[in-house]
Amino acid sequence: MDTTRTARRTRVKIAVSIAALAAGSLIFTACSGSSGSDSASKLDGTYYVKDINGTSDLGQLVVKGNAVSHHEYTCDGVYEKPDVTSTGEFNKDQSQIIWTVAGEDSRNERIGNESVSTSDTSISVSGSPYIRDNSDAGKALLDGFKSKCEE
Incomplete structure (x- = not known):
């Protein structure tokens, strides 16, 4: 037993x-x-910055998961095909964007890796703040760019 x-x-x-x-x-x-x-997924969305690369162009950052695309628009093409496009992805801890395909325009500075910091309404890429398009600041930035382009 x-x-x-x-x-x-x-x-x-x-x-x-x-x-x-x-x-x-x-x-x-x-x-x-x-x-x-x-x-x-919290970062997913569209973000804008004005005067990209020292020009009066509009910079657009589109985030979908870990994929990132960057577009640059002039007044003539703001709602058409962008003048410059680059694609990349976030690294594992989302502290950098690793650019995998650089745009063909000679002004393109999206090569290699760039440091990133994020908040609820913005993503800063190498110190340049991209503002979420549906935030109050983002709407004001887009309205200002449209007004400037209509002049």
Whole structure:
């Protein structure tokens, strides 16, 4: 009888240990899987900066997940095909954009890696703040650019 009780206790301890390990791995998987996708989706959207690269052009940054595209518009082409387009992606901790395809325009400065900082309404790329298009500041920036272009 003592052997039966010992074997039974051992099986119960093993089962409890396996259940605890399984629960722990689920918790770690859930935590690690959600953090990257949540932070990327929070940044999704369109952002603008005026006077890009020292010109009077409008810079547009479009974020979809970890993918980033950058477009530059003159007054003549603000709602048409952009004059300059570059594409890239965020690094793992979203502290840099790694530009993978540079635009063909000689003014294009989107090459290599650029440092990034973010807030709820803006993304700063190498110190230049791009403002979310649906924020009050973003709407004012776009309205100002449209007015300047109509002159």
